[in-house]
Structures are given as structure tokens and as C-alpha cells.
Amino acid sequence: MMSTFTILFAIARKEFVDHLRNGWIVAVGLAFAIFSLLITFVGFGFTGSVGVGQEQSTLFSLINLVIYLVPLLGLLLSYDGIAGEYERGTLDLLRSYPFNSLLLLYGKWLGLFMVLASTLIVGLTAPAIISIASGHTLQAWTVLLVTSVWIGIVFNSIALMFSVLILERSRLIAIAIGIWLLFVVLFDLGVIGLLVSTEGNVPMDMVNLLFYLNPTALYRLLSIDLIMDQTMIQQLGLMGQIPPTAALIGAFFAWTVVPVMIAGWRLRRLGK
Amino acid sequence: MSLSQAASNADLSKETEGTTPVLSLSNVSKNFPGKKVLKSIDLQIAPGELVALVGNNGQGKTTLMKVILGLLIPDSGEVLINGESATSNRSIAQKSIFGYLPETTAFYPNLTGLETLHYFAVLKQEGRSKVLEVLKIVGLAQAAQYRVKTYSKGMKQRLGLAQALLGKPKLLLLDEPTNGLDPSGIHEFYQILGRLKNEGVAILMSSHLLAEIESRSDALALLKDGVISANGTVETLIRDAELSSIIKFHKGANFDVVRLDELLQLHTTEKIYSEHTDSFVLTCHPSHKQALLLSLLSADALISNLIVNDPGLEELFLQLNSGLEIT
Incomplete structure (x- = not known):
């Protein structure tokens, strides 16, 4: 049991050190920080003074920034997680080592989680400090960080799943961009198209059900539910429309775990 | 019991142990979609024996090694490791006898040689002191602090051999191990293999460099069209071929x-x-x-x-x- 954890953490640590050394965490974290700082200052600029409403609109803008950027970061970070080992020749080597090969997948996942969390901490700390120094709450920023890391992790899991299923980096990069387009751009357009074409005659339950099929939609709802105040939710026209928090968290959890389970199933079957 | 009796008993037990092959394949076949890569392979390797696996490209040498390692599951036939069946998924105990050097391994460019081996040592549940030992054996001790991306092909090959030596392997599977090594590197490499053979390590090695294998291998297995078309010592095979x-x-x-x-x-x-x-x-x-x-x-x-x-x-x-x- 002890050796299982030692192996798991060794794999996670290696993944983290690799991304720290190749500059990923610092470069991407700083790029994200610049975007989020811009949004924070634009947010300040709109109201001219620091107030509760202004913080809410800044957070709302940041949620949208996260929806655009973080899934892409998660996908680009993880698409070659297993395929990279395969092409490097280390996947076969490690599969011949005396430990359960699933630990490689779980260790990777854990390491990539650490990389993504560190990147977003780098990216969100500066605006959070500015906002908190202006008298705003730490709580909202903490929740934003946690949900943002989580949406990234969901896309880490999805990318790792494809990484095991496809094992070919050149195809995986196209798949990663395709997944981003599908969930971040096309899905919303599809829902809007559906609503327009049916002139809004779609039961709200069905629309909610559609949201469960898209982790970024779940993230938007969950973040609004947990971070926005009632006035903001009303302004967004979402009062009474957000599914129960537990259901959102449950669906989010499923989106995190199921792809890793599929990846594990495939990894165990390699060579058959 | 007299001293001579004890000695002869010891010899007997050594001989009995020696007769159990570390690896035994019987009738092993592996197909890929549209292609039979291995057809009915029989092969045995005893402790301390160096078997050279030769054959043209694409004849199934790497596939055979992967079947032995359990990376590919054979469609039929039996794989015995130390006399125990290992045809489906390998147990951790069965995997722990392997030292494997794949044909090409790029390793992790941002880690140093030392860090790479520490990583592999943890994964093989091997102590850190062994890392320094294998680095010295393969002649990489001086370069251990440099990142792998600065290594030459030969140095990467030495690093690959070093990781294969971690964890006291009983069966070394080396896929074209001398690729990229300079002549003195090849000489050192066979010296290392010689020492391991003396310690009872069984070795299966694929190579295209026939001159190098001829004097150094105990037996030769020639893989052609998915079957071992010749198997035996180099001398016997040459004699029987009536060349x-x-x-x-x-x-x-x-x-x-x-x-x-x-x-x-x-x-x-x-x-x-x-x-x-x-x-x-x-x-x-x-x-x-x-x-x-x-x-x-x-x-x-x-x-x-x-x-x-x-x-x-x-x-x-x-x-x-x-x-x-x-x-």
C-alpha cells in the first residue's frame, strides 16, 4: 500500500517538475494573469468606484474568461499525457515495470491537476489581491479559483481519455481543439439555435438536461450559483432557473471521473 | 555427511536450479489485424544464458519481446516465467524479474540523468544507492547532473541500460542495445553483460550486428516470417548448415x-x-x-x-x- 502511494506521488511529482522546468506554469500563468488583470481594471473602470456591484461584474467577466481559456489549457496540457509517453517509448517501458499500470494514469492525472492548479493560482492571485485590498471578500475568489481549477481538471480528464484511446499526438492536437470548439463555442450556438428555431417552445427541463452534457455550461451555472448574489442572478435572468447545487456538483464530479475510468479501462486492455 | 557429499549435493541443487528455464515459450502466436506476426514460437532461456535474437526488420523481434514482457497478450501458446504460467496479465512478482531496454527510448528531456534514474528506481521500488551504482556501471556518473536533452544517442542508450539494471533483474530483454554506442561503448557493454551472465542473469538480446553477436552469445534464435527458423549455438548452426x-x-x-x-x-x-x-x-x-x-x-x-x-x-x-x- 505504502509503495502504491510512493509510486503515485513519484509519477505526479515528475509531471509537475517537467511542466515547471519547461516554463508552462509560469508562462501560461502569467498570460492568464494579464487577461484577468485587464478584466479587473476594466471592471473598475466601468463603475468608476469600488463597489459590490462592480466586484460582481468583474467576477462574472472572469467566469467567462475561465470558460474560454481554462478548458483549452486543460486540453493542451493533457492531450499528450499518455500519447507522449507512448511516442517517447516510455509507455511500454513503464508498463513492463512491477507496478499496476493504472498508477501511471492516476499519477499523471494528479500531476496535471497540480500543474493546472499552480497555473491558475499564478493567474488569479494578482486580481484577487487587488480586489480583496479594495475591500472585497476572499470567499468569492476562493470559490472562483476552486471551480476554475475544477473545470480545467474536467478537461484534463477528457484529454487524458483521448490520449489513451488515440495514442497519436498529431491527431490528438486536432481532437483537443475540436473538443474546445464543441463545448465552448458550438454548444452554446446550438442551444441558441434550438431556442430560436422553436421560438422558445422548449421545456426548461430539457434545456437544463442539455447543460449536463456540457461541462462548461455546468461550470457557468455552478459558479453563478456559488459566487453571484441574488441581484446579479436576477439581472442575468436566471432566478429560479439554476438546478440544485448538489446536482451540478454531482454532474461535475461525473465529468471528472468517468473519462479517467474509460482511460483506465483502455490502458488495461492495451496489447490485447 | 562428508564434505565431498555436501559438495556434490550443492552441485546437484545448482544443476536442478539451472535446468528450470527463466523463460520458456511454447507454441506462442500473435496476430495483428491482417498479419500473423508470430507463428508458433518455441524458445527457452536458462539462467546465465545469452540468447541473441536475429532477423531482418519486421520479422517480429520486438513483438516477441513485448509478448514476453506481457505488453502484448499472445493469441495462443504458453509463456512460462520461472516455470510459472504468465500468458495473460503479468503479476507484479513476475514483472519484477524483468530488465527491459526498448529499441528507442527518448526519456524526459527536462530531467537530469540522475533524476531520471531516481524516478525509475522509485517505480521499481529500488533504493537510491543502487542508482549511483548503475550510473557508474554504464559510465554515466560524470554526466548524471546534466539534463537528458543534452545527451547524445549513445548516452541515452547507456541511460536506458542503466534503468534496465535497476531492481536486480533475472531476465534482461534488450532490443538492439548497442545501437548508437561507439566501439569502446560496445566493448564496455559486453563486459557488463558478461558480469551479469556470471551472476546468473538470463539475457535475450536482439541485434543486427552479427559480427558482434557471433563470439558473445551462447545461442542464437533466427526469426523469419514469424517463426524461429534456426535455434542453437552459433557453432552447431554453422556446422548443420553445411556452409x-x-x-x-x-x-x-x-x-x-x-x-x-x-x-x-x-x-x-x-x-x-x-x-x-x-x-x-x-x-x-x-x-x-x-x-x-x-x-x-x-x-x-x-x-x-x-x-x-x-x-x-x-x-x-x-x-x-x-x-x-x-x-
């Missing part, structure tokens, strides 16, 4: 072409004359070789500067690959 020797000589002081022809006719051998070097070349079947040489040498000053080229592994390999199989 011809090449005999070259110049004219002697008493050279007489009629006499030479008569002599060759007796031994059913034909000559080729090279005008350029003013010499003769004979291709001689092994059953005639001794008698022919005796006749040539005892004929007074008929010939001079006699050179005999006996067939080696390269000739054997070429013949086996030309389709003439040895039974």
Missing part, C-alpha cells in the same frame, strides 16, 4: 593447371581464376574441405599463399534468410 568454405591461393613454383584440375575433380570442386590478382578461388563443401586441403598442401609447390575463409554468422544468416531452412 561452404572459401579457399584462395596463388600459383606455386611447380604450378601445373592440368594437375590442379585433376586434383579438384577428385574432390568435386570447381575453381575460379582471377586474372587481376593472378589467384584461384574455390568454394568447398565442408565434407571435402579437409581432404582437399591435404591434397593441395601435399602437392609439391603446386600452390602458394593458401587462405581459408570458414563461414561465419553472416554467411549463415544470409543463407537462412535466402529461404534454405535448417531442420
Whole structure:
């Protein structure tokens, strides 16, 4: 049991050190920080003074920034997680080592989680400090960080799943961009198209059900539910429309775990 | 029990242990979609034995190694590791006897050689002190602090060998291990293998460098079209293949072409004359070789500067690959 954890953490640590050394965490974290700082200052600029409403609109803008950027970061970070080992020749080597090969997948996942969390901490700390120094709450920023890391992790899991299923980096990069387009751009357009074409005659339950099929939609709802105040939710026209928090968290959890389970199933079957 | 009895018992137990092959394959087949890569492979490797796996590209050498390691599951047949069945997923205990060097491994460019080996050592549940030991063995101790991206091909190959040596392997599977090594590296590499053999480590090694294998392997397995078409010691295989020797000589002081022809006719051998070097070349079947040489040498000053080229592994390999199989 002890050796299982030692192996798991060794794999996670290696993944983290690799991304720290190749500059990923610092470069991407700083790029994200610049975007989020811009949004924070634009947010300040709109109201001219620091107030509760202004913080809410800044957070709302940041949620949208996260929806655009973080899934892409998660996908680009993880698409070659297993395929990279395969092409490097280390996947076969490690599969011949005396430990359960699933630990490689779980260790990777854990390491990539650490990389993504560190990147977003780098990216969100500066605006959070500015906002908190202006008298705003730490709580909202903490929740934003946690949900943002989580949406990234969901896309880490999805990318790792494809990484095991496809094992070919050149195809995986196209798949990663395709997944981003599908969930971040096309899905919303599809829902809007559906609503327009049916002139809004779609039961709200069905629309909610559609949201469960898209982790970024779940993230938007969950973040609004947990971070926005009632006035903001009303302004967004979402009062009474957000599914129960537990259901959102449950669906989010499923989106995190199921792809890793599929990846594990495939990894165990390699060579058959 | 007397001392001599004890000694003979010890010998007996050693012999009994020695007869259980570390690896035994019987009737192993593996198909890929549309292609039979391995067809009914039988192979055994005893402790301390170095078996060279040879064959042209695409004949299934790497596939065979992957089947042994459990990276590919065979469609039929049996794999025994230390006498225990290991045909489906390997147990951790069965995996722990392997040391594997894949054909090409790029490793992790941002880690140093030392960090790379520490990582692999943890994954093999091996102590850190062993890392320094294997680094010294493969001659990478000086370069251990540099990142792997600065390593040459040969240094990466040494790093690969170092990781294969971690964890006290009982069976080394080396896929073209001397690729990228310089001549002194190859020499050191075989010295390392020699020491491991003495410690009882069984080795299966694939290579294209026949000259290098010829004198260093205990047995040879030639893989062709998915079957082992020849298996045995190099000497036995060459003898059984009845490969011809090449005999070259110049004219002697008493050279007489009629006499030479008569002599060759007796031994059913034909000559080729090279005008350029003013010499003769004979291709001689092994059953005639001794008698022919005796006749040539005892004929007074008929010939001079006699050179005999006996067939080696390269000739054997070429013949086996030309389709003439040895039974």
C-alpha cells in the first residue's frame, strides 16, 4: 500500500517538475494573469468606484474568461499525457515495470491537476489581491479559483481519455481543439439555435438536461450559483432557473471521473 | 555427511536450479489485424544464458519481446516465467524479474540523468544507492547532473541500460542495445553483460550486428516470417548448415593447371581464376574441405599463399534468410 502511494506521488511529482522546468506554469500563468488583470481594471473602470456591484461584474467577466481559456489549457496540457509517453517509448517501458499500470494514469492525472492548479493560482492571485485590498471578500475568489481549477481538471480528464484511446499526438492536437470548439463555442450556438428555431417552445427541463452534457455550461451555472448574489442572478435572468447545487456538483464530479475510468479501462486492455 | 557429499549435493541443487528455464515459450502466436506476426514460437532461456535474437526488420523481434514482457497478450501458446504460467496479465512478482531496454527510448528531456534514474528506481521500488551504482556501471556518473536533452544517442542508450539494471533483474530483454554506442561503448557493454551472465542473469538480446553477436552469445534464435527458423549455438548452426568454405591461393613454383584440375575433380570442386590478382578461388563443401586441403598442401609447390575463409554468422544468416531452412 505504502509503495502504491510512493509510486503515485513519484509519477505526479515528475509531471509537475517537467511542466515547471519547461516554463508552462509560469508562462501560461502569467498570460492568464494579464487577461484577468485587464478584466479587473476594466471592471473598475466601468463603475468608476469600488463597489459590490462592480466586484460582481468583474467576477462574472472572469467566469467567462475561465470558460474560454481554462478548458483549452486543460486540453493542451493533457492531450499528450499518455500519447507522449507512448511516442517517447516510455509507455511500454513503464508498463513492463512491477507496478499496476493504472498508477501511471492516476499519477499523471494528479500531476496535471497540480500543474493546472499552480497555473491558475499564478493567474488569479494578482486580481484577487487587488480586489480583496479594495475591500472585497476572499470567499468569492476562493470559490472562483476552486471551480476554475475544477473545470480545467474536467478537461484534463477528457484529454487524458483521448490520449489513451488515440495514442497519436498529431491527431490528438486536432481532437483537443475540436473538443474546445464543441463545448465552448458550438454548444452554446446550438442551444441558441434550438431556442430560436422553436421560438422558445422548449421545456426548461430539457434545456437544463442539455447543460449536463456540457461541462462548461455546468461550470457557468455552478459558479453563478456559488459566487453571484441574488441581484446579479436576477439581472442575468436566471432566478429560479439554476438546478440544485448538489446536482451540478454531482454532474461535475461525473465529468471528472468517468473519462479517467474509460482511460483506465483502455490502458488495461492495451496489447490485447 | 562428508564434505565431498555436501559438495556434490550443492552441485546437484545448482544443476536442478539451472535446468528450470527463466523463460520458456511454447507454441506462442500473435496476430495483428491482417498479419500473423508470430507463428508458433518455441524458445527457452536458462539462467546465465545469452540468447541473441536475429532477423531482418519486421520479422517480429520486438513483438516477441513485448509478448514476453506481457505488453502484448499472445493469441495462443504458453509463456512460462520461472516455470510459472504468465500468458495473460503479468503479476507484479513476475514483472519484477524483468530488465527491459526498448529499441528507442527518448526519456524526459527536462530531467537530469540522475533524476531520471531516481524516478525509475522509485517505480521499481529500488533504493537510491543502487542508482549511483548503475550510473557508474554504464559510465554515466560524470554526466548524471546534466539534463537528458543534452545527451547524445549513445548516452541515452547507456541511460536506458542503466534503468534496465535497476531492481536486480533475472531476465534482461534488450532490443538492439548497442545501437548508437561507439566501439569502446560496445566493448564496455559486453563486459557488463558478461558480469551479469556470471551472476546468473538470463539475457535475450536482439541485434543486427552479427559480427558482434557471433563470439558473445551462447545461442542464437533466427526469426523469419514469424517463426524461429534456426535455434542453437552459433557453432552447431554453422556446422548443420553445411556452409561452404572459401579457399584462395596463388600459383606455386611447380604450378601445373592440368594437375590442379585433376586434383579438384577428385574432390568435386570447381575453381575460379582471377586474372587481376593472378589467384584461384574455390568454394568447398565442408565434407571435402579437409581432404582437399591435404591434397593441395601435399602437392609439391603446386600452390602458394593458401587462405581459408570458414563461414561465419553472416554467411549463415544470409543463407537462412535466402529461404534454405535448417531442420
